[in-house]
Structures are given as structure tokens and as C-alpha cells.
Amino acid sequence: MLLATAESQADWSRAAVDDLARWATDVDVRAKREERLKRHTSFGVGGPCPLMLFPEHHQRVVEIVRWSAQRQLPLRILGGGTNLLVRDEGIREVVVNTTRLLSGIDESVGRIRFPAGTATARALHHTVESGRDGLVWASGLPGTLGGAAAGNAGCWGGDMASCTESMIVIDANGGVHDLGKSDLDWTYRNLNVRGVVSPWIIVAVSISTTDSDPGALRARYEDLQEQKRDRQPVGARNSGCIFRNPPGQAAGAILDAAGCKGLRVGGAVVSDRHANFVINDGSATAADISALIEALIIRAREAVDVELLAEVQRW
Template sequence: MFDDITPLIRDLAPDFRGRLVANEPLAPLTWFRVGGPAQVLCTPDDAADLAYLLSRLPADMPVMPIGVGSNLIVRDGGVPGIVIRLRPRGFGEVTVEGTRIHAGAVAPDKRVAEAAAAAGLGGLEFYFGIPGTIGGALVMNAGANGGETKDVLVEARAVTREGEQLTFSNAAMNFTYRASAVGRPVIFTGAVFEGVPTDPAVIRERMDAVQHHRETVQPIREKTGGSTFKNPPGHSAWKLVDAAGCRGLRLGGAQVSEMHCNFLINTGTATAADIEALGEEVRRRVKETSGVELHWEIKRVGVPLQKAMER
């Protein structure tokens, strides 16, 4: 358990309207269902509330946002400092104006694709197969089935660590493969996307194809975190993992998926340490057999249990 710093935060930000909970378990908030607690789990009411809180916090107090935890390993010792989890009521709205789709940061990617489809706007069908939120999509230039966030984004809204509310153009996001870099720590609060007028039947056909692909090649009904490793230039990560003999490999309660070997799964008893160690073993074997170094796509946060116990 971490020290309870919620009274300190309330003293620093007495007008904060959101919720603060000390030592809140994070495992139920992630798809892997593993990991320790947040020292403080914070859910602000809206962007202004978030900006106010951040403006009042000491610069050395750790702050980390999380979404729906679909691409995340929380280590077993938990996450020190403040974990920000935006709530749907303040950050989940999706609206359409002309050819533009406005979405809050916690709007599910799939719902944004559906809203665009309902308005007869194509180009966002790839979001239908991504099990995350718009905030995460902005951070990692999320993509699938030939489409990426950079292809459809007009602008993104964010709050800086100092509490300043900013808007970033597509160019200012500095998108690269599975990453963005706006040059300073921010928490994204929303985005605007541009769709292309398209026959709704064509859009639905594309979305059905995305869903069919997911259901037939990915272990979507398992406790998993999505694609584990980025595709190296000129390679498919899953093919390298398979060639290294890692399909079905187990370590503790963690396993490389038999269905798609760029997915790690919690078979029911895994710890975060099991999953991360399995991923590192896969990286080692791929490097040994192919000479290619795999890089994590899944974000790993927090401290190991042993380090937490030494506090």
C-alpha cells in the first residue's frame, strides 16, 4: 500500500470537483487483469477540472493517464503518484458536424467508427477493430487494416502537465509508426477527425471485414493486451515470434497465444511480472534466431512488486 496523499492533493486543489481514491486497484481496469494499485486514482469532471488540478500540483508529483487499459501492463507493485482516468460523462461524447467527427478522449474507437458510418462518412472504418479509446489512439497513432490515426486527424485537444489547455494540428502531433510526439507531457482530452462522404453500404462492408478479421485471427475473448510488439521495418512481428518457436510458450500464468503469436494472454493466474518476463523471453529468442530486435507496443507502467516492498 502507498502512503495516502489524497489529503495533500485536496489541500493543494481545494476546488477540484472530481474524485480522488487512495490505493485503488488497477487490475480490474486493464484487459490483462493484473497489476497493483494506483497511489491515487483521480477522475476529473471535465477538461477545466483536469486543468485546474494539474496547475496546482507540484512539478515533481508523478501523473499518468490511463484509458480502458487495453494496451497496458500495470506492474505488480502499482503506480506511484496520481493516475488520471477520464470519465465518459465529461470526455466521452461523439458528435458529427458536416464531414467532421468530434470525439472525447475516452470515446471508444469503435463508437467513433460507428458514428462516422451512421453519418455516411468513410475513412474511419479501421477504428472499428481497435479495442481502445481516442486518447490512446492519439498517443500511439493507433491503426489497423491499413489505416492510421494520422490519416484522419484534423486536430487534438490536450491539457499540459502545467494545466494549460492546448490544441494540436495533425502536423504538430509529429506522428510516426505507433507513436506521436508533441514535445511536452500532455493528457489528451479530445479530437476532431475528417471523414469522406461514402456510400453507407460500402462503409458497413468495410467494417464487417474488419470485425471478421479480428474474430478469426485474434484472441479477443482472452485476457490480453492486443499486439505486444511493433512490426519491425520489413517484418511482421508475429512471423518472427513464430519462427523463434514461441507460439504457445508459457511462463507462469502467461502464455504466447496459439491463435496469434504477437498476443500475450493471462491464462487466469498470471502476474504482471509473468507477462512482462514472457515478453522479454520472446524478445530474446527472436533476437537470437533472426537478429531482429522487437520493441514493445504494449505500454508497461508502475513498479515491480519487490521494489514496492522495499519502500
């Protein structure tokens, strides 16, 4: 998610970043200069951003957005970095890292509201242990709940669209919106928010839940996790599925049929366990990964005349 287009802000100034860093320090928001994104992405690649901020409360996010909007300073929003490919040269925007937005789990009948920085795995664990069904489909899904909602993450037949009851979103001017189902327009691996100045930042997500037996939930959760471990490369640096599934088809099957398993560019290689996974063998650059993605698109086009679209977000 990019707040204000970088292209339209070519002359944003270093001085504004310095001011924002000073403000952050004054109000006790952790701030890191020239922070390398490779430290925050599951791919383990990505150059620096001029400033990374780690707000702990959504009111601080509001202040950062208003401050930046006034000075036309573009922002980018980072969750767990598990669906991101960041270029080696780094980016010019200030990054708001949401992983410390953790305060204030709010439970009521039929729903639990989590702060957006909550790891999806932690939210899932919370629901399972309190005997609330709703998020079990997310077994094995890494990243934050905010990132999952922003991209309508899904697996095992479920997705964020099916379990989200409402969310709190901050618009591009710093306005706060409590949004219900009718405001949220979900499509495959995508969310559009109606009536809110875009781009927006999710700061809390409410999950619809139904009461269930914790033991049964735990058994289902463990079974799904095991299946995921069997099918996907475990312990390797990757960002999950690289491509969206074309309607009625699986991108992994297309790439497998096109002989892509094991294809390599530099340190980036197609998993031999799942052809829709690109792995960083430890030496890959973002440029290697990008080049491999382009090669896979061409392979799929030539083999089956299908145009694959990247699922991974590129900064």
C-alpha cells in the first residue's frame, strides 16, 4: 500500500524525513534511519528505506499519516513482509511498520477484534484456545492480520473476506473509519474499501466467530498445518505463492507442467516441492528473483498461453 504516489512526489525533501524522525523520537515512536527492508521480508531481500517507524497505537498512525499528508511525504505500509519483493536499491518512501500495533484485543459475542499488527498465527491460536471457530482456515498463514486483510489472503477454502466482520481503517488524510461488511469489497487476493480516501491503512480487524470445541479446533488446525508443511518448502526463504491462480487453474500446476521446477537465476530457484514457490537459496538478490519471475511468466505463456499475474507485491 503506497500513500501518495512516489512519482508525483519526486521533490519530497530529506528535510521532511529528518523532521518526521525527530517528531517520532519526541513522541516515543521507535524510528530507524536507512533501515534495510531485507531484515523485514520473508524473502530476505530488499534495500533501505529512508526511515522506518514502528507505531504502537493506531492514534500514532493517524498522527504520522496527517503529518506526512501535510508535507506530501509518501508512506508505505509494512506488515510481516511475507508477501513482498523489495528492490535491491531500496525505496524512497518512509515505511510505517505495523508489527507493533498489538494493543487492545477486544472480545464480544460472535466476534474478536485484533490490532492489525497481530501475527495471523497468534490470532488463530487465540481463537482456537478460546474455542472460537472462524480463523482455522488460516493455519500456516504467516504475516500480520492487517496484511492478510489488505490482500484478502486465503487458503484451505477460506479467506479474509469470509471471516472479517469489520475493520478500522485510517484514510490518506488521517481520518478514522469503522467499516462494516457493506463497506468492504473483496475480490480474489484483493480488498477495496468503499467511500474512504485511498490509500488507507488497516489498524484493526474484527473476525466473526462461532463457539466451538477447542479440542476439535486444535485437531483441525494441526492437521492443516501438517498438510501445509508437506506441500510447501519449509525453512526456505520465500514469499508464498508467487503467482495468482488463473480462473479455474492452479498456477503451480501450470508451472510444473511447463518444466519450471528447479529453474534458477542467480540465488533464486523454483522450489522442487511446489512450482509456484520461488526460494532464495541465501545468496539471491531481488533482481535475481525478479528475473526468475519474468522467466516463469514467459515459460507459462509459451507452454499454455496463460498470462500469469504476480501475487507477491513489488516495491
